[in-house]
Amino acid sequence: MKKLTAIIFLVIPLALMVQGCTKDLDTAPQVELTLEELLSQDPDAVSGILSRLYASFALSGPDGAGSSDIDDDAGESPFLRGIVNLQDFTADAMKNRWGDDGLDQLTTTSDWDENNKFFRYLYNRIYYTIPQANNLLLVLGAVDIENQDQIEGEVRFIRALAYYYLVDCFGKGVLATEENYGTSDPLPEVDRLELFTYLENELLAVVDLLPASNEYGRANKSVARMLLAKLYMNAGVYTGTTMFDEAVPVINQVITEGGYTLDENFESIFSGDNYLSNEIIFPLIADADISQSYGNTTYIVNGSLGTETMTLSDFGAEEGWSGHRATKAWYGLFNSGDLENSTDARAALFWTEGHNYEMTDYRAWTDGYPAVKFRNTFYFSDSNPTSFSSTDFPLFRLADAYLMYAELAVRGASGADMATAVSYVNAVRNRSNASSISQSSLNLDFILDERARELNLEGHRRSDLIRFGRFTGNSYLWPWKGNTLNGTSIPETYKLFPIPLTALEANENLTQNPGF
Template sequence: MKLKYIIYACCINSILLVGSCTKLEENFKGELQEGTSNVDPAGLLITAYNSLNTPYQQDQRWVMQEISTDAAIAPTRGGDWDDNGMHRAIHLHSWNADNGYMNNTFVSLGTVIYNATIVLNYNPNAQQAAEARFVRSLAMFDMLDLYGVVPLRQGESLADFRIAPEVLKAQEAIDYIVKELNEIINSLPDNGPAEAYVANKNAAKTLLMKVYLNKGAFLNRQTPTFAAEDMNQVIRLSKEISSSGKYSISSPGKYFDNFAPDNDTKSTENIYTLFNKNGERGGNVDRTWNTIAHYNLNPGGWNGWCTLSDYYDKFSANDERKGIYYNYAADTTSNKSKNFRRQNVGFFAGQQYNWSTNKPLMARNPATAPLSFSREVTIRTSGATLETAGIRPMKYAFDYAVTGQRNNDWVVFRYADVLLMEAEAILRGGTGSPAEATALVNSIRTNRGVSLFTSLTLDELLDERARELYWEGWRRQDLIRFGKFLLAWQEKQADPDPKTLVYPIPSQQIAVNPNLIQHNGY
């Protein structure tokens, strides 16, 4: 049976949206279509869950949501990170329909949608069906957010790959997702943070909140509107999540519990996560270190991505989220055992230190240069700053206790985001007072070690979302909703054309699905 699942996972990317397939793929599809006796829906459900890892865990979807903003940049460093300008184009908003991220992310999210749909064909029990429909709804939400449309195989097109998938437009996709989530909530488990990696009632409610909050932006990206009834749905759902009693904002000093190797047992905030366990299943979470860490750090990495100084400056000096020494069980370095207490999570700026000797680190080339991460970074780095330009965010504490796949579950939804969405819905015309919105945000800030707001504007709320949710994959969506995605920022000029508010449909997909129509301007 495991071999069948491996074949299935390998084949599915090529048959998802394309009309033709190999003999192996045809035989395997035929086996799936013979009946339910040979296929375990529980195994198919795991496949659906696992297929979220690639787009989410600081890879495809993540790049399109973060590198396209003021929060992250992937500069070319000599011969590294050029990739034919693919990363630079995302940050500069100069992408086109042939950019590799367009097609890779489209296929990955489409794979999730297909994998989840297949579960429903093989007699799942009520909870399994509800979990699969949640996973599908999450991927559909991301597809809608990024591309403005959602291709969907169901009915005849699910059974016959010669039939092109139908394509849901924005309002149709919104209606579909809302209907799905409302229908499945009662069949989902009532899990809290300890089992956040299983689709659950509050995860479905959080996704519904995001649908209602972003609905106006999905329907009119250049001039979003926010209907009071949608904002009240956001507020209602947030209060239901709070009243469940399952979540609380992390205590002072515990913010990084949400991202630790044992975050499944430590976090008080995590509502939905992606499962990672060494030797069992998961993958790609290592990218959170590899993409930003210099070769000489421990963990070492590929010396690439960083944040921008204007974004870094949104944090006050005493903000825990900016970076601390985090004492956690999976830290087996001398930084812990010898009590060096060097910062090991958050934003790394300035001189870096060896966590085994406590001595200053040096760069690799030239080896005589201090490894000191500078505030300044350009889209192309060169010369003395090639290795050291840019402040590096490391949000997930490294799991030194294992070799191989790390155990940090990837965070998709957190309780802090729920409260911030509720505050935003109030400010956008939902039921509640400005004082209530301010109190919700202050309930987070008081535990992060920063001063409290006396009042709250939408601009201040956007900055608070930047501080609280940095590098979690929501920045582009936030900037669009707040009307700021087209503005200029460091290493990016103002967008001359609002077409960039939605990504182009990949050229490869238009070639094989006549139901897909390219957006204006691409």
């Protein structure tokens, strides 16, 4: 049982009357009772509110898949769907064929502008979660509850996670905290460096507040350290000054102190009962009965299945949306694209029957191989197909931490040992029956490819390519990059997404990113 899921929909007398970030950052819930009164009637009230904050990364709203916390489309706008759209479809490995207004521009990494609704969706979700966290922090400061420091730490982590995607995807915005909550005047624009500094300090403080272990789906010290390590890993991109040395002790603590272990079977990490995994450090929870959403892993599972070439029940699904396919930039990394003769178990997680190796037309369902890495079947027991997915999304997991450490060692970061790095990489590879590598083979190109083999479709790829200097320009071309079959150069300005027009119109202090 996923305990966090079970309390997401506690009946709490809160009407979340959210205006959305494009209208007003003061998105205070209209509270019918004070928190003190709520606690006297329901001791679990804080847990319920906190769970709703966690759920803001996976669900669209409190009343099922058709409800929305914000004005945007309930099906298209959930946070996790935005992460997949902007981190994976804009990169090399995954493409979508639907051609929805704005989606073609993501999947071809071309013609980006401030009117694209998918940029607006993620921006609005960021600025939905942040004010809700600010409001709860203000209320927590006025009451006395059990484990108050821990609860504060969790709320601040949730807010920090939202800010991380602001820093990574948009590079600037406004810094809304409990200290300026309710300000009537538009907040000033804050640049990437100031946001980075704020986020670093927040995460350092949060680590001290959080427990070493926590319930499944809730933040602990390792969860906060993982996010801090990612911040440090990308510091060169975000600030112009690398902080690889600072990342080493943080990621090392995740690996050596977190108590996580690699699962024996790769497939189990992406199945409907993956809440049993000891590899997942922080999941975004899904449940086909309790927390239905078109934006959690339902989007990945159903979107990657099609009745024309596949049997849906084999993957625990009742619906196939015939949308997402991988390109040879991903499956070509396994045995030079000869998947049938690859010993790597990860190579078997592409559906090839009825599909073409080359993606000559990204709008054609049969061009490219669907990735069946995520599925809604249980790994450890029998299960029945459902319309929505119960597979949790592993936002952070141990294999990623291993590969982060290895990258730091290859980059020569102080404190990172190459022999240890090789052992971590081989642990990840051997788990999938891939051959071991020697230290002489461990270089940055290998690390980038191994991250693709292991972590693709998990919301990291665009950031990885930017950090490795392979996203913009023409040093690395992939199918349909720049809306060209074999790929073409794209401008440096594409390392950031444009600030949505609605946000610019709502706050005269905001300015557009260069190039848009």
